[in-house]
Amino acid sequence: MGTWKLNEAKSKLVPGMGKNTTVTYAEQKDKIKITVDGVDKDGKPTHSVWVGKFDGKAYPVKGNLPYNSVA
Numbered sequence: 368m369g370t371w372k373l374n375e376a377k378s379k380l381v382p383g384m385g386k387n388t389t390v391t392y393a394e395q396k397d398k399i400k401i402t403v404d405g406v407d408k409d410g411k412p413t414h415s416v417w418v419g420k421f422d423g424k425a426y427p428v429k430g431n432l433p434y435n436s437v438a
Contacts, residue, residue, distance in 0.1 A: 368392040368393055368394055368399070369391075369392050370389060370390070370391045370392070371389070371390045371391075371392075372388070372389050372390075373386070373387065373388040373389070373405070375387075383408045384408065385405045385406055385407045385408060385413060386405065386406050387405050387406045388403065388404070388405035388406075389403070389404050389405065390402070390403050391403075391404075395418055397420070398418050398419055398420050399418070399419065399420070399421070400416065400417070400418045401416070401417045401418075402414075402415070402416050403415045403416075403417075403430070413430070414430050415428055415429065415430025416428070416429045416430055417429075417437050419437065419438075423438055424438055425437065425438045426438070
């Protein structure tokens with residue numbers, strides 16, 4: 368489906384926000400898979416994966432994020 372890369376030069380970043388973020392969107396049967404890779408405010412790599420439908424239901428997020436599901 369596609370990839371989005373954060374353009375820090377054209378963005379107004381909130382202090383403490385991660386950087387070098389890349390989001391990849393891919394079809395996975397009847398769902399969508401969203402993979403997010405980046406670097407946190409301390410320079411440590413981050414990675415998360417969400418697979419779900421846009422149906423308002425919560426689906427788990429796997430990875431090192433401060434939340435564990437997305438609806």
